[in-house]
Every structure is written in C-alpha cells, then in structure tokens.
Amino acid sequence: MDIRHRNNVSVIGRHDGPTLVLAHGFGCDQNMWRLVAPALAERFRVVLFDYVGAGQSDLSAWTAERYSSLDGYAEDVLDVCRELDLRDAVFVGHSVSAMVGVLAAAREPERFGRLVLLTPSPCYIDDDGYRGGFSKEDIDELLESLEANYLGWSGAMAPVIMGNPDRPELGEELTNSFCRTDPDIARVFARTTFLSDSREDLASVAVPTLVVECAEDVIAPREVGTYVHAAIPGSRLVTLDATGHCPQLSAPGATAEAILAFLEDEGR
Template sequence: MNPLKKNNAKLFGASGKTTLVFAHGYGCDQSMWRLVVPDFEADYQILTFDHVGSGGSDEASYDFDKYNNLSGYATDIIELLEYCQLTKVVFVGHSVSAIIGALVAIKRPDLMGKLIMIGPSPCYINKGDYYGGFDENDIHEMIDTLESNYLGWSSYITPVIIGRPDKPEFADELNKSFCTNNPEIAKHFAKVTFMGDNRADLSKVTVDTLIVQTSPDIIAPERVGKYVHEQIVGSDYYLIESAGHCPHLTAPEETIRIIKDFI
C-alpha cells in the first residue's frame, strides 16, 4: 500500500526546505502536534502521520507479528521517508516515538539529520541499577487492567499522562483519542511500549540528538531522561520546568522555542 495512505501522512509547508517529521506517542495521533506545527510551516517542510493502528491510519495494515516490537514502526517510517524522497530530516518524536526515531537513526542515518526526543523512555521497568520509574509488578498490573477494562484504564491513565489538573481539557482529549483506537491494537501497542527494553540501542545513535525532559513527569521521570542523555554520546539535554508528559500540548511555546534553538 502507498505509505502515505497507510500512515494517513500529510506533507505540507515550505516545499524544498528541510523537512521536520512529527511523530506522536502511544494512543495519540498527529493532531496532538497542532499547537506546535504552525510555527514551522513557513520555513520548513512538514511531515505528520499516524502510526499504523492509530488515528486515521489503515487499520487493516496492522500486523501483530510485525508490530510485536518497535522495529516494525521504524520500518514504516523508513518506507515513508523513502517514498517521499526525503533525507536528512529533523525527526521530532514524542514518548515511544522518540525511541522509534532512534531506531530509524540507527538503521538509516542517511535519512535523519537531527533527532529530537521528547519524554523518551527506553525501558519503563526498573532493572538492577537502572531506574525506569516502574516496578515490573506495576507494569504487569497495568497490563492486566488494560486487558480487562481498556476504557476504564484509559480514563484513569490519561490525566496521569497529561499531569496537569489545571488543564483537564487535554486529559479529556487524550482519553477520547485512546477510546477511538481499536482496543485490541491499543492493548498490543501498550504491551510493546511498556514492556520493551531498548536501552542497548541508545549507544548506537550517532546523529545530532536533543533530549527534552519535563519535570515532574510520572511516565518518564527526570532520571530516565538523563540516562538517555548519558547513553547517546554528544547529545544535548533540556529540562522544561512543567509537569506532565506532553509539553507539546501543555507548554507549546517553550517546546517550539527549544526545537527552533536546536535546529
């Protein structure tokens, strides 16, 4: 299938200029970038898309074997960039897409000029000396709850992800996004996201990289962001003093400024 159609991709902005690729996190779609993207349209070409199984993507293209790890999503992005004949893009990935972007950078560094990772976590589970923010039992309990009551879990987790009780409209929006996705696909993507371990991949990233961390962030705590920064040699690190896991929604002005400063 045409990658543009499969991923509900949109290419717009300043044609012929450097391309910024905006990749959404778990349970979301490309609309989550709407407060950020307009500030770049005049000077950059923009590519937004939905991961297969999310938003307006082609749900029939979802393959449970292919997407049993994040490499399947990285392959989709490589196919999308090749189809659009794009190289040296600036990839802006939120949450799980930050790690997916790292995998793209490792597989095809020629396609990526810069990597911006917003709220990345290579492993959510505490393992040995590594702090991911969650004990393994916590993750298993979360997955069990998700399996038995996906809609109830969505209503609980989305305010936690947004992390801003003063902005309930964003938690409501995120919850609606979660609830519009196919529950079986959403459950599978959650397992892949929260039970994965991509720590060993970080040291293989060689492109210019910026890690953007919010504080406090329950989903990807500050220690995790600093770990990612330490593992990617030569990377830059920026801390936004704003609560929650979605600064592109709750702190868009600072997110825009950080991206512009880096590129």
C-alpha cells in the same frame, strides 16, 4: 502499497527547506502535534503521519505480528521516509516514538540528520542502577488493567499521563484519543511500549540529538532524561518548565522553542 494513504501522511510548511518528521506516541495520532506544527512549519517542511493502527491510518494494514515490536513502527517511519525520498531529515519522536526514531536512524542513517527525543524512555521498568519509573509489578498490573477494561483504563490513566490536573481539558483530550484507538490494537501497542528495552540502542546514535524532558513527568521521570542524555554521545538535554508527559499539548510554545533553538544552533 500507497504509503501516503496507509499512514495518512500530510506535508505542511515550506517545501524548500529542511524536513521535520513528527511521530506521535502510544494511543495518539498526528493531531497531537497541532499546537506545535504551525510554528515549525513557518521555517521548515513538516511531515505528519499516523502509525498503522492509529488515527486515520488504514487499519486493514495492521497485523499483530508486525506491531508486536518497535521494529514494526520503525518500518512505518522508514516507509514514509522512502515514499517522500527524505534525506538528512530531522526526526521528532514523542514518548515511545523517540526510541522508534533511534531504531530507524540506525537502519537507514542517511535519512536522518538530527533527532529530537521528546519525553523519551528507553525502558519503563526499574533495573539495577537504572530508574525507569515503574517496577515490573507496576507494569504487569497496568497491562492487566488495560487488557481487562481498555476504556476504563483510558479514563483513569490518561489524566495521570497528561498531568496538569488544573487543566482537565488536557486529560480529557488524551482520554478521548485513547478511546478512539481500537482496543485490540491498543493492547498490542501497550505491551510493545511498556515492555520494551532500548537502552543498548542509544549508543548507536551518531547524529546531533536533543533530549527534551519535563520538570515533572510520572511516565518518564527526570532520571530517565539524564540517562538518555548520558547514553547518547554529544547529545543536548533541555528541561522544560512543564508538567506531564505531553508537553506538545501542555506547553506547546516552550516545546516549539526548544526544537527551533536546537535546529538553529546545529544549523550554524
């Protein structure tokens, strides 16, 4: 199978330096990195891709069986890494892709030298001693609404996820991104995302890791960033002076600076 075509892989930036792999979150595609990628590409080789079912990927390769768990998305990441023969790469995962990166690194650790987890959440549902930000009833209601009327759900939820109500164009962009996703594929990815629990996987991370959170994020509140940081030995936590769940769009300069500072420090 042509992985480059299947996952719409593109490579930009310096081809003689370390490689960064940028992975998008639910309802998005690689276009969500467009404001951050140029700054990173000035110093690194940057790999962008779409998960199967997203963006310009080959939709015919999508199956509910494979993508009903985060393992299927981790396999997409590893397929791209194998295709490009990546070793010691930096994986930058947004939202649910942060946990996808944790899973991929555990399977083939030689391919990953560092992780950047951007607004991560290992579990969205509150539990004893753990605040994920949602009750089980909240998530059930969210999924029921999504399954009943995906386009309506997208129009209502995307601006909430994005935050920054004073910049409505950001919420509109995320709404449009959600609406471009096939509803059947989105329903499966949503259940995979919001019902996942990767908390036990965090202890397996054995590479330098940066956890990036926003000062205000309704999807991944500050308690989640604190939890992820505490669960990954030796990790670094950075709190951006930004709101919403997608700082690569709402605060691209600060996001790029946090990533570059981490890579510079770890490269010394």
